[in-house]
Amino acid sequence: MPASVAVLGAGSWGTALAVVLCDNGHKVKLWARREEQVQEINEQKTNEAYLPGRRLPDQLEATSSIQEAASTADAVVSVVPTSAVRETMQTLNGVVQHPVLLIHATKGIEPGSLKRVSEMMEEELEERTVRGIAVLSGPSHAEEVSERQPTTVTVSSAELKHQEEAQDLFMTQHFRVYTNPDVIGVELGGALKNIIALGIGMTDGLDYGDNAKAALMTRGLAEITRLGSRLGADPLTFSGLSGLGDLIVTCTSEHSRNFRCGRMLGEGWSLDDVLEQMGMVVEGVKTTKAVQSLAASYDVEMPITDALYEVLFNGLDPKEASERLMGRVKKREVEDLGPSNSTQ
Numbered sequence: 019m020p021a022s023v024a025v026l027g028a029g030s031w032g033t034a035l036a037v038v039l040c041d042n043g044h045k046v047k048l049w050a051r052r053e054e055q056v057q058e059i060n061e062q063k064t065n066e067a068y069l070p071g072r073r074l075p076d077q078l079e080a081t082s083s084i085q086e087a088a089s090t091a092d093a094v095v096s097v098v099p100t101s102a103v104r105e106t107m108q109t110l111n112g113v114v115q116h117p118v119l120l121i122h123a124t125k126g127i128e129p130g131s132l133k134r135v136s137e138m139m140e141e142e143l144e145e146r147t148v149r150g151i152a153v154l155s156g157p158s159h160a161e162e163v164s165e166r167q168p169t170t171v172t173v174s175s176a177e178l179k180h181q182e183e184a185q186d187l188f189m190t191q192h193f194r195v196y197t198n199p200d201v202i203g204v205e206l207g208g209a210l211k212n213i214i215a216l217g218i219g220m221t222d223g224l225d226y227g228d229n230a231k232a233a234l235m236t237r238g239l240a241e242i243t244r245l246g247s248r249l250g251a252d253p254l255t256f257s258g259l260s261g262l263g264d265l266i267v268t269c270t271s272e273h274s275r276n277f278r279c280g281r282m283l284g285e286g287w288s289l290d291d292v293l294e295q296m297g298m299v300v301e302g303v304k305t306t307k308a309v310q311s312l313a314a315s316y317d318v319e320m321p322i323t324d325a326l327y328e329v330l331f332n333g334l335d336p337k338e339a340s341e342r343l344m345g346r347v348k349k350r351e352v353e354d355l356g357p358s359n360s361t362q
């Protein structure tokens with residue numbers, strides 16, 4: 019049944035998800051914070067800064083008023099960067115007239131609090147604002163979704179009825195949606211793969227070959243699974259779309275901002291210069307900081323994350339970071355992921 023849906027955040031991903039929702043016949047209002055962008059979307063049906071060359075659906079309406087977008091919505095899709103989640107949720111509290119299903123598609127961990135996005139949302143949202151929180155995640159570059167190329171994702175929520183509601187909202191012939199009850203695993207997989215994509219980009223910038231990429235992807239997945247299991251995720255989730263699937267797409271695609279950021283760092287650019295040049299959010303940078311602290315506080319070994327932390331925040335040369343990883347003490351490949359997790 020068509021629903022009234024507000025999409026918060028008109029960057030690449032918010033706009034691409036708005037296209038999917040329009041294709042499904044929903045009444046979609048896309049909230050952008052800049053009036054000139056709203057005018058461009060409404061009058062020219064383009065969003066050139068974030069999805070160059072794409073024609074947006076005629077029925078897509080943008081607004082710079084979050085009140086207009088969300089006050090009477092049945093569902094709200096939040097696609098702002100991690101750094102903007104708390105203030106956006108606080109604003110949402112003041113505008114919705116009846117409790118909404120909130121589906122977020124943000125991939126990050128908050129430095130400082132070390133919280134996942136749904137945890138930040140739970141802290142900020144009032145009971146009268148939401149009836150359920152879900153996450154949508156998986157291998158899905160906005161550039162391809164907006165061209166209606168075949169894409170698969172996962173939605174997760176504590177309650178099955180909210181998983182299924184989110185699945186029904188988004189499922190189209192081009193955009194296939196699976197459900198998974200493991201919110202922790204789905205959120206961690208989406209956030210942590212960005213760290214590994216930064217590392218793989220660096221190997222590309224250093225002119226290393228495919229062996230190094232496969233090594234980082236595989237051992238990256240091992241350390242993501244190690245931390246995730248410790249934090250209560252189902253280890254199997256990490257071999258699904260929101261884990262391995264998203265790791266593959268982010269680590270191998272020219273569309274990925276995290277991959278491209280890592281490659282420029284490998285080529286010798288400074289982090290500040292790279293971020294200025296990108297002009298889009300690169301979530302993996304702050305997530306590396308958060309996850310390095312998270313792993314330390316849970317005493318979980320994450321050597322790739324540690325090495326990237328040193329490159330990003332302490333000036334370690336990427337080549338030396340690679341040498342440090344290769345020179346670590348001998349290990350067994352397969353480890354026990356149970357509570358008394360040993361990595362020896």
Ligand SMILES: NC(=O)C1=CN([C@@H]2O[C@H](COP(=O)(O)OP(=O)(O)OC[C@H]3O[C@@H](n4cnc5c(N)ncnc54)[C@H](OP(=O)(O)O)[C@@H]3O)[C@@H](O)[C@H]2O)C=CC1
Pocket residue numbers: 027028029030031032050051052068097098099100101102106123124125126158159160161297298299301
């Ligand atoms: N791009 C993709 O393919 C995918 C992205 N994601 C995730 O989606 C999230 C958003 O990424 P994406 O759309 O790609 O990012 P972009 O860099 O393309 O766009 C960021 C958007 O967020 C807006 N924004 C920034 N700060 C604030 C703020 N304080 N309040 C409100 N809006 C703000 C920007 O507005 P303005 O233009 O005014 O600065 C812009 O519309 C990230 O967590 C990302 O990891 C997930 C899957 C796929």
Ligand SMILES: O=C(CO)COP(=O)(O)O
Pocket residue numbers: 125156157158159160212215264267268273274275276277299300301
């Ligand atoms: O999450 C993504 C694809 O699933 C997008 O990754 P980037 O943020 O690196 O572009």
